[in-house]
Amino acid sequence: MSDRATMLPPVDAAEERRLAALHALELINSAPEREFDAIVSLAAALLGTDWAAVTLIDEDRQWVKASHGNLQIEEPRELSICQYTIQADEVMVVPDAEADPRLEPRRVAYGRHDIRFYAGTPIHAPTGERIGALCVADPKPRRLEMPGDERLRELAILVDALIAARATAREAIRVAEESALQAEHLQRQERIMQQAQRLAMIGSWRLTLEDEGLGWSDNVYRIYGVPVGERMTVDRALDFYPPKARGMISEALARLIETGAIMDVEVDLITAQGVRRRVRSMAELELAGGQPVAIVGVFQDVTERWTMEQALRRSADQDELTGIANRAAFNRTIEKAIAASADGGDTLMLALVDLDGFKAVNDSLGHLAGDDVLKAVGRRLSASWLAGSFAARLGGDEFALIVTDNGLTRDPEEFARRLEADLRLPVTGVSGPIPSAGTVGTAMLREGDTVRDLVHRADETLYAAKRARQGERRRGERRGERRAG
Template sequence: MVDPQREALRQTALMELALLDTPPEREFDALAKLAQRMAGTSMSSITLVDAKRQWFKARCGPLAAATARAQAFCPVVFETERPLIVADARLDHRFVASPFVIGRPHIRYYAGVPIRVRRADGDMVTIGTLCVLDERARAESDDDLEILKELACVAEALIEARAAALRAAECADEHLVTVERLERERRQFKQAERMADMGSYRYDIEKQATTWSDGVFTIHELPVIGGVPTQDIMNHFPEPDRSKFIDAVMRTLDTGEPFEMEANFITAKGNARRVRCSCEIELAKGRPIALIGLIQDVTEQHDLEERLRHQARTDDLTQLANRAEFHRVLDARLREIHAQERDVVVLLIDLDGFKGVNDALGHAAGDAVLRRVADRLRAACDAPCLPARLGGDEFAVLVPASLGREKVDRLVRRLLHDLEIVANGQGHIARVTGTIGIAWSDPVAHDRDVLLRQADAALYAAKRRRKGTAQTYHAAIEQSQAS
């Protein structure tokens, strides 16, 4: 139940700020973007709640400029003046029927904290929220709320500094208060920079001079006392990222469109980093006067993503590409060669006698054989080729047809020789060979499924003739199998 007296106090405090329906401001936009990045969500907002609606002072993601207050998330924080976290809105009776859950933006996860202002009597009154949202449900995280609480302090400092500036315009006696609040804002932004491994920069176009926040010096591993280097700033970006960054800056100057990109980066101490950079134009009276932006060290996040991507694409036992990665690369190669009227070759490999290894020597010995097969595939296949384990005792090699039939035949002969493996132990000996089905892409077989089916048909034709041999697909093979 909403307390009418408290609601009236909140609305009065909000109106006094004169913040509703004001144009976007870079500081608020940067703070919302920082909250989104630190929480890893698809949406974020700085929300002000009046009597009938919620209006977004800053927002990231697919959020409207303003929405009705009823059945929304932020008004709950506004009314209770307490943090709120919803792991899955579909399971929360308060929001399951909300149009923002059922329809766009399809909110599932929500975390929000109050943004408060101090009244003249010292009472802290909630006037809005800082929140992050996502279309996917997530586990409840105290870390998200802690991050938001810290950033809400910055938002409150921004709002208070803004209010102080308004009062200073009306009364020169409040000038000192304004300066103090701006200093508090600066200190808290420095704290936010440290928390997010982030810094801001500004390049004055007329003066051709650059200024950095402390966070940028930290990322560069340079002392603040030394000032911004006057030369070779771009040399911290190795090629080709240096050229990409410069080209992006030139496009921004030409078109006025901002950009954001990730790039490799070398610090002044020679340490490799991964950074995310943004850039936009600062205008004064409609004229470009500066380039402004952020730079953030995302090395740990990037490395984690690369490890996860490698794990998703790699067979754990053999460290070869897995089936999904083989299919992804094959599809990409087929698209390329279709445009260039070229071919690829698929070698489909099945191990003969592998079951006997598991039966006679155990699964550990079988795993060792699979790793030996992977080693021999890697040794035989040069960089343009992609060896992969499709599953069980089935392997494949993707070969560019540019090698020519003679080299492909030589590769097949080597693989047939290298895949003759003898495993022994516990008084038992087991022999493994590899049978290979070969399919060349053509105008008909520029489809992955068709090409793999042809390689499979050739493989089983070879097995019927004699295991441990190879067979190239031709139309008569499928005709004979059909009959």
């Protein structure tokens, strides 16, 4: 692998088909798109890496469609690990690029970033050719922990779906334009467009500016849940949207008419049957003689993609075992809570929870019993009396609550006693009751406090309470020994 000829695969018939499929999509050198950006951000968050990217492998270069971590947008193909990923049948994992014989003797780099850990999985054109990769990378060696490979594959499915939807939408618009220019083929082209729309849950629409006449394709009616052909007006169409979404669409339409800026809005829609859907509408001005005469656009039901994105986003912020927030979500939330309290003058209390005797439960009853205790603690920290306090598992048997309710913050000591009483209730496990207890330390936010200050004072309160409890236990043991003597 010392020269470029040995680095790059031979351009055979399969490679020619792959390159043709890649170029047909017109993705290389295209503008940033928020859906791809969102997926790479999710990939970095889910797998805990510094860098993530959607890459496209051209004949002699790698081009980055979307990245997290400020990666260089273009590299020679011989420097790309992703060129090997598109040949792999499974997720390609490189724990340490410097020690991987496939990559020796050179260092693999993206711009100024030295890549040590890498994991990637192929992404595909709608026709099935592997055109690039969804990958994550770090500057330090590491392993891909379960279920990292599954998460990477799921996100790659989203990338494939976006590429397919993008291609289908482009094709639908192209067909619509051709049908307007070729009246003799209108009926045939209309059938093709409707089939493409049904396949991708995409419809088309047109709004004439002079009389506000609104025309929909059949698939738009289907998405709205309205009988095909029923007369629609702009005002009635807007009635299907919640107030906030209605305002966003009205503003985008007004901006399009005033400035010519392309409309691209994704909002919630309530169908005629009362079902909430997620839809995306894209539109631009139609000109005649240089003057705008209508707005033409496409309309797509993106509920399935949006639902998967939200589920992945939640999993990035959620502790898998207890169902409450994880440390990363806690760190972001406490920062925002302190800033909001400083701006509004509201009270804020941090409560830290450390379970008592948890190691003994694991050692004597097993880790499944320990998991039952942790799940029960997650439920108790979400109890209704906590008035919507933000609960998080910080790791192991450590938990936290961000409390903003004035009724709860009025008496921190009473709050700690009540929460400790809740935590002392036995947990019902498969083999019977499991002992449960916890110590709580609280701290009220003071003017000028940072996150570090607040956590430090809550930590001090927690361990003072633990020392006091241990002292009481030792005094009780000595009294028992004296009575026995």
